[in-house]
Amino acid sequence: MTPVVIIGGGIAGVATALALQKAGLDATVYEAHPHNSQDGGAFLTLASNGMRALQQIDADAVVAEAGPPLTTMRVCNGAGTEVATVPLGDHQDPATRYRYLTRAGLCAALQQEAQRRGIPIQRDKRLIRVIQHRGGVTADFHDGTRAAGEILIGADGLNSTVRALIDPAAPAPRYVGQRVFYGYSRNTVRSNPDCFQVIRGAAAFGYIVTEQQDTWWFARVVDDELPRRALTSGTTTRWKAELSALLQHEATPAAGIVDAARRVLVTNAYDLADVPTWHRTRVIVIGDAAHAASPATGQGASMALEDAVVLAKALRDRPDPAGAFATYEQLRRERVQANITASARMSAPDPTKGRTAPRPPRSPGIPDEALTAQLDWHVPLAPPSRTRGA
Numbered sequence: 001m002t003p004v005v006i007i008g009g010g011i012a013g014v015a016t017a018l019a020l021q022k023a024g025l026d027a028t029v030y031e032a033h034p035h036n037s038q039d040g041g042a043f044l045t046l047a048s049n050g051m052r053a054l055q056q057i058d059a060d061a062v063v064a065e066a067g068p069p070l071t072t073m074r075v076c077n078g079a080g081t082e083v084a085t086v087p088l089g090d091h092q093d094p095a096t097r098y099r100y101l102t103r104a105g106l107c108a109a110l111q112q113e114a115q116r117r118g119i120p121i122q123r124d125k126r127l128i129r130v131i132q133h134r135g136g137v138t139a140d141f142h143d144g145t146r147a148a149g150e151i152l153i154g155a156d157g158l159n160s161t162v163r164a165l166i167d168p169a170a171p172a173p174r175y176v177g178q179r180v181f182y183g184y185s186r187n188t189v190r191s192n193p194d195c196f197q198v199i200r201g202a203a204a205f206g207y208i209v210t211e212q213q214d215t216w217w218f219a220r221v222v223d224d225e226l227p228r229r230a231l232t233s234g235t236t237t238r239w240k241a242e243l244s245a246l247l248q249h250e251a252t253p254a255a256g257i258v259d260a261a262r263r264v265l266v267t268n269a270y271d272l273a274d275v276p277t278w279h280r281t282r283v284i285v286i287g288d289a290a291h292a293a294s295p296a297t298g299q300g301a302s303m304a305l306e307d308a309v310v311l312a313k314a315l316r317d318r319p320d321p322a323g324a325f326a327t328y329e330q331l332r333r334e335r336v337q338a339n340i341t342a343s344a345r346m347s348a349p350d351p352t353k354g355r356t357a358p359r360p361p362r363s364p365g366i367p368d369e370a371l372t373a374q375l376d377w378h379v380p381l382a383p384p385s386r387t388r389g390a
């Protein structure tokens with residue numbers, strides 16, 4: 001029997017499998033999608049705390065190879081005036097610098113590393129049911145197959161099946177009032193490739209110009225939630241027209257970058273706060289399945305990577321699942337909640353927001369020293385002084 005069944009072959013799931021292997025526990029990952037291209041090319045930034053988590057499981061180098069570094073953030077207002085330039089995270093340490101890459105690229109890098117280390121990843125396995133019994137857990141998949149383990153980790157994202165199986169009354173994701181547009185353009189504007197450019201105007205607009213002169217950009221726009229039909233049927237022409245109407249009066253490069261886009265994608269921004277029950281007996285949820293911030297702080301993937309390291313350390317140091325899950329929850333709740341709150345505040349419609357001076361991005365929730373100790377592979381996790389959840 002496999003000791004650990006992991007549901008979801010995304011960032012949290014595969015990083016957890018890598019971390020568990022380092023802790024001496026075997027895991028198998030079960031992923032619903034038959035291949036690795038389900039998100040159509042959206043990109044993300046990995047922050048220094050996420051890179052530090054990857055370092056603990058010896059996976060920072062493979063991710064750094066796939067994702068170029070970012071060392072500074074330059075912020076302009078809608079008039080094109082520079083408001084600030086601030087360093088990003090641990091910019092002086094090449095191992096823990098911010099990185100940017102597509103979500104699919106990050107998943108592929110982690111999955112290839114897992115396969116290189118002999119960790120099985122089974123695709124086209126959509127979980128439909130979990131049964132807990134004395135001494136173990138059984139997972140049923142849509143194709144009629146079944147997997148057994150001693151514990152089951154639900155890393156199955158925002159619309160988690162495992163979360164609903166742990167607690168049918170768990171809250172659902174909440175629309176935070178912003179649509180997020182993504183695009184890739186070419187030869188539009190010049191910028192240092194290490195610099196994350198932010199324009200706080202009619203939209204929260206961000207862009208990075210790669211060494212190859214491609215511009216990777218996003219725009220977060222305050223608006224109503226787009227119905228599913230519009231998300232799937234909307235065309236690049238439509239999204240470009242919508243964004244151009246919003247950005248064309250600004251004295252910034254944003255409208256030109258959008259006009260030059262080859263392809264534009266759009267998604268609604270959601271968060272998921274205060275899920276009361278993260279674990280039940282031998283089953284636990286982590287990553288976006290347990291807690292999800294809106295995209296504004298750019299921390300979701302980094303939080304998922306921290307989850308992976310802290311949960312693996314908890315299972316290493318507290319071999320009984322109940323004790324390990326309680327330790328994990330006690331260490332993670334405050335931190336992830338602080339990030340959700342900060343991100344929701346940044347996503348709220350606030351006309352004065354664009355005029356405030358930016359601060360360098362900070363690690364949310366707990367002191368940096370405490371986080372460093374929690375992530376440091378060689379530092380044992382302290383047992384909890386109180387427990388929450390089932």
Ligand SMILES: Cc1cc2nc3c(=O)[nH]c(=O)nc-3n(C[C@H](O)[C@H](O)[C@H](O)COP(=O)(O)OP(=O)(O)OC[C@H]3O[C@@H](n4cnc5c(N)ncnc54)[C@H](O)[C@@H]3O)c2cc1C
Pocket residue numbers: 007008009010011012013030031032033042043044045046047103125126127128155156157158159160161180267269286287288289295297298299300301302303304
């Ligand atoms: C618009 C947008 C921009 C973002 N930008 C950033 C950013 O710049 N920086 C950052 O750090 N984060 C960012 N995030 C957040 C980040 O993408 C998520 O926090 C992160 O992907 C969470 O990882 P995860 O592994 O928990 O979930 P996911 O990445 O969603 O992975 C879950 C996996 O589980 C699989 N799955 C789902 N259901 C089942 C099932 N029933 N059975 C088996 N498998 C299943 C899915 O196919 C998927 O592969 C952004 C998010 C959005 C929406």
